[in-house]
Amino acid sequence: MENLDFGKKLIEVRKLKGLTQADVAEKCNITIRTIQRIESGAVKPRSSTIKIISKNLEFDFFESSNQLSPLKNRRLLWYIKDVFNFKTNTMKKISILTASLLLFAFSFINLFSSKAQSVNPENEQKTKNLSIDRLIFRDSFLIIMKDDKYGLYNPKSKVIIPCEYNKLEIKGNYAITFKDNKRGLIDKYLNTIIPCEYDKFQIEGHLIFTFKNNKQGLLNLDGKVIIPCEFDRFQVTENNFVFTSKNNKHGLMNLDGETIIPCEYHKFQVENNFVFVSKYNKNGLMNLDGETIIPCEYDSIKINGSIAIVTKNGKTENIQI
Structure with missing residues (x-):
């Protein structure tokens, strides 16, 4: 099977089983970097590696992808039929x-x-013990108001978010909170996902991009900080890498918050499995594990198959990579 197809199947099976990349790495006794590179299609795994992953995930990757359908539906369909x-x-x-x-x-x-x-108008009487002025039912939230401030209330769990916000915006299963020109996020169970301390944020899939003091950061939907708000900008790629920029220098991280390449290079470009880096007009080469292949001391670098053609002080040489 092609390495990219295997990587896609590994991602799907891992997510169906509720596992993280770290979980798979631990189960299979394989480094997390190897799992990340397999899922991104950066490497072609050996048959022995596929067998190890198949054994530990209890899924035969050598069979047709139709095996995924029973994995998804077997338990639910059997239960319904049996009932x-x-x-x-x-x-x-x-x-x-x-x-x-x-x-x-x-x-x-x-x-x-x-x-x-x-x-119901009688609701005003029933909620006097909450010391509020007004109740507003919106989607799955019960908004409470007191002195033109907003809060939230869950009558089942008796959880109360005090009326201390200037504004609330309901977006699906989340409430965006506004206080002193800062924003936060609360879920429908009234759990605080993001404290009201960010200038703004935006939710994209399972990630939350945060902005504070002209710096950017990244959280997940559980409120866990993946990347602190200290970068000028960054970009999340499809293969779960994050290109970071700070003080006009560039680096590379992953979505586990691990720094692969520190923010210390003036130029930064990823091609295939290589990272071309530049510092003080000198060029070098690294891999996606953050390992230095060619130090940053050459005027130019070109890749031809497994050979790097480098120039330095007008002289050209070939380096096996």
């Missing part, structure tokens, strides 16, 4: 279906009741 098979454990399955229907009915009634309470 409706009344030839075995008849009374138990009838009890399960009955309980499911009762749970659905209870949830519907509770949702209807919550919405009704949010628009």
Whole structure:
């Protein structure tokens, strides 16, 4: 199989099993850098490596990709089919279906009741113990107001976010908070994902790009800091690398927050599996593991197959790479 196809299948199987790259590396006793390079298609794994990964992930990568479909649906389809098979454990399955229907009915009634309470004038009386002026039901959030400030309330868990925000914006399952010209993020369970301390942020997929004092950083949707807010700019690539820039110098990180190449090069370019770096008008060559292949001391570098053609002080030589 092609190394890029294998990398894509590895990503899909890993995510279906709820594993991180670090988890796979630990299970297979392979470095995380190797896993990252396999998933990005940067290297072609050996058959022995594929067998090790197949064994530890309990998935045969040598078979057709159709194997992924049973992996996704096997448990759910079997469970549904078995529940409706009344030839075995008849009374138990009838009890399960009955309980499911009762749970659905209870949830519907509770949702209807919550919405009704949010628009009911009597709600003002019921919430006096919260010391608030107004309730607003919006999507999956119950917004509370006091003295023109906004907060949040969850009547089931009795969790209260105090009325201390100048503004709230509901975006799907998240509430964006505004306070003293700073922004934060709270999820529908009223967990604070981002404290109200950033100038702005934007959510892209499972990542949150943050901005503070003209610097950029990166968090995940759990609020974990991947890259602190200290870079002038950065760019996330499709193969999970991050090009970083600070003080007009460039470097490379990964989405685990690990620095591969520090921000100390004036020019920076990735081609295939190589990183061309430049410092003080001298050129060098590194790999995607951050290892130096050719030190930064040449006037020019060109790659021809496995040979690097370098020039220095008007002289040309070939270096095996």
